[in-house]
Amino acid sequence: MKIRLIFLFLIFAFQFASGQLIDKNWNRIALSKDENFLKSAEAKRIAENVILYQKNNGGWEKNKSINRELSSTEKKKLLDSKNDFSGTTIDNNATSQEMKFLANVYRFQPDEKYRAAFLKGIEYLFTAQYENGGWPQFFPLQKNYSSHITFNDNAMANVLFLFQEMINEGEKYPIKIPSETLGKIKNSFDKGIDVILKTQYKQNGKLTVWCAQHDEFSLFPAKARAYELPSLSGKESAKLTLLLMSLKNPSKEIINAVEHAVHWFQETKITGFKEVRIENDKHLIADKNAEPIWARFSDLETNEPFFSDRDGIRKKTYEEIGAERRNGYAWFTDEPEEVLKKYESWKKKNVKTVEDKNFYTVSKDGSGDFSNIQDAIDQCRSFPYERITIFVKNGIYNEKVVLHQWNTNIKILGEDREKTVIRFNDYFAKIDRARNSTFFTPTFLVEANDTVLENLTIENSAGEVGQAIALSIVSNRVAVMSCQILGNQDTLYLDNEGKIYIKNSYIEGTTDFIFGSATAYFENCEIHSKKNSFITAPSTPQNAEFGFVFNQCKLTADENISQVFLGRPWRIYAKSVFMNSNFGNHITEKRWDNWNKTEAESTAFFAEYNNSGKSSEVKNRVSWSKQLSKRQARNYTKENVLKDDFKRNWYENL
Template structure:
């Protein structure tokens, strides 16, 4: 008898000891126990009976309830009377999941129908509470406050999905037999949950990072909860989400990409050389070169700067700036991402395909090729290759910002079909909000590397008529754009720096200054389409540059009712823009050119034409300070003269 009774006594006193501490926290310790002696005990049955008592009529449970406590008869009556109080049912602070976990584990040893039925009602609660998008609110039924947001905070959604995954993975080995219909619903719910994790992963300038603590249930962006829980990126909850994604046996390419991008963010945003200590009950962050890396709880959405905040809801840089109650009453730093980094190498070897060096790679959105994302392909290409590398982009709409880095030289990016291979994004000056230079952060496609060829592609910025919004930015040398469509509104095409750029057989559209910058460019046999009365070019040619923008054999068209389009105006005083052998529609203003209300530029800018045709080519009405070239003068504007460089005179031939 002693041998059989002793484990129960040990467990009983252990539970009493828990109850004497912080009851609701200690319940969480008991809820997930795998101790068979405890689960077999009579006290476990008593706790399970309490769980049934606390379960609300909708199948869920409230949070921060010390379920393991001994209950008096009066307490039981009050709990029973409150079963219809559905304002408290939640997945926050482990609620509902921990009760279901304990019930399942107890059922393994105590096969009571009421335990099974309570568990199935609890699963029904979780399934019903899920949004169609795949996320869960913090409380259900949904309340009219921040708890309605998709809640990753404190791992609320992650715990639900981990529990569902346990049911799916264990199958018949799960302690409670799950009806086939319910099991099918759990499978669907789990997949929707994974999908919402992928959809809410925050894009910073088009690049995947990590997640917020909570996301708006409609636009899916990080959003605010309590006053000190501001829209942000969170390292702690993001680490749990990544570990969940890494636990998938057969991850999709999107899951693999999500994990890789999050890991990269964790690596780049470690806080090194500091540790958190407590002195007389007050938290301090002190320097310690030997301390392991840690991460902030919250990061700014655009700068990745760690911040803390008090009940005033203002971002602060240090503990000293917030009240002691918030400083010590919240977990502002975490080591959780270290668990991800520790497991990543093994996971990567198992799931990440190593792309060997080769001369051509294929990008396809359907997952059938080397890469699904253009940026992913670019990021993995060999730096400064000796031989040209070709990226063949299969038809599809690639909604991403793409940056051809300075070290990604000697690449040809060719689309399957100009009309069907589309790179698109929607950043604009106001969206970027980086001050006066915001324009230069808006491009859909940025080329910073030398010796790049674009062919058979559409590149567009779909921000609309909201101000500066660049589709294609080229700030490098020896770049060719062939048979492409460059679509946008204001500032569609930026040709910056002092490089040489060749654009051929392409369509370029916009509203204001839609071809602008300081580069030397030869634009041949292209259609320039003006969408409103404004300016086509805005060159900022450097003083001393022999050529600016040269257009040869182009056709200038316009939208209906557009009647006054200027060929150009000087962004900088030494601007140069020349149109040769081109067809100008009636939309071209008789004056031809505009001085941008800078009379001094009339003496320094060089705007000229030669042998243009069409109703918009009326030489007699042009502003007096523009130029009409003679045949002898026009001979200077050959492709070879304009595009030759010291390194490669005929780089533009045989592309």
């Protein structure tokens, strides 16, 4: 017996040293990091098999023993079936594990065939992903439950962990990935994380965890096979939570998702019982020393575990279902235990306790109090007596920001106007919320009174796709100082009859890119037109004394722009005045347009005074526009335009 053991040990040692793996399980071989094996002829042989099994759409089928020796007949059959895409999938580790194996072999045995197959796999994953960020189980889609967003058996999590590895390693990744492809991977990864956050199930408004699959349209928990009913999944939710916990500099939304998932795991763990086999049949027996376990399926509203046979009828215990399903399915899991073990160190690193104060710092690199702007705003006291300053360090902040009504008396101060960028890309058709979709598009929305924005670039990066607001101000006593407001149509929305002061700023757009009902005073600003169209579109209320007033501003345009109107009336009592400003020659002689509203010619007030530049002196203005006299112009002072009965001279010493 002793001699036999020594003999077996020597065989194992020889196989290990020569790069041969005794393990014949493809799922484990695919993830091997053993250097001796990956350098071996055996690894090269298996890599050739991986390429043979890859379909022409870039994906692989599941449950294939790719590592086994293939006959010439089998190889020919695989080549002949390259265009059969019916089984390509991310289920049961398929596609992601084959790609990982190719990358690991390529590190020690670089072959362009492996790299090409790997990149083809990436393209398959791009194509298979839904626009909302989810992945179906199979692609091309099948006409069954597999078209749902598939978290089941960690299918989607495996893809995202693979993408995360490529992103994190960058140039150190074994296979060189083109920079353009890497950018797409980052975008695909972000969309995947976004849909995970959106599918986290709420019980009475409180976040819990996830179902094994979610409807690809509504994002609600969905049914799969007859015994896989809509539920909260202990198994799949663990992997999704670990994925969120692995993210660097997590946003407040991600932290919130993890915190609630962990709470759910803590509340639903089953203690004092363990699963055992007795005479080849599963049973749950009492054992006070047993490690905690979780049910695979829990009720969406009560969190109670349930079980089901192939008839789809819910049962309270798996003793109530047939032996075939009871023994042929994993009804319990211990995977959430890994989440709980890692939680405290994760929390210590990522969940900061921030004291109430009047100055916070936001920094992309995590060196500030917060890594994104909205989290800093949400930390601020409601309706503070003293101004709170949020200092934003240089960086591109891809987020929608809202200063809510209760976030009064806040100053958002950028480190450098050119380098502190807040950017998002919502637009009318993307929002798709009927006729008022425009008002849901802002990158930055100010609902709070007594706000100051300074040294910031605020951009809607959607491009020329219709209405897309960069900055929306629907409150009172708001100052925008030394900022860049970038967009196209509807760049800057100023509304709700508030008083707004905009100074030393650059504002660009195409059509109606300064619009709304507020009273606003623009001082020493550059107003840049990117298209032959209209600058202002006021909707001034009938009883308002002033609308938009531009003083000492400079009107510029892109090259070959020659027919720009100063404004047109969004509503018939519109008011817009340009004074002491410099006009480029792109401003049309007509100056103003009535927007096909002839009645507005007698109700709107569009006027000019003492402007300069190539197109400032013309005789062809529309007859219904106004030229202010010196006496009238004296009324258009900053003090008069911005006066507020509640706070006099609020615009000074900001």
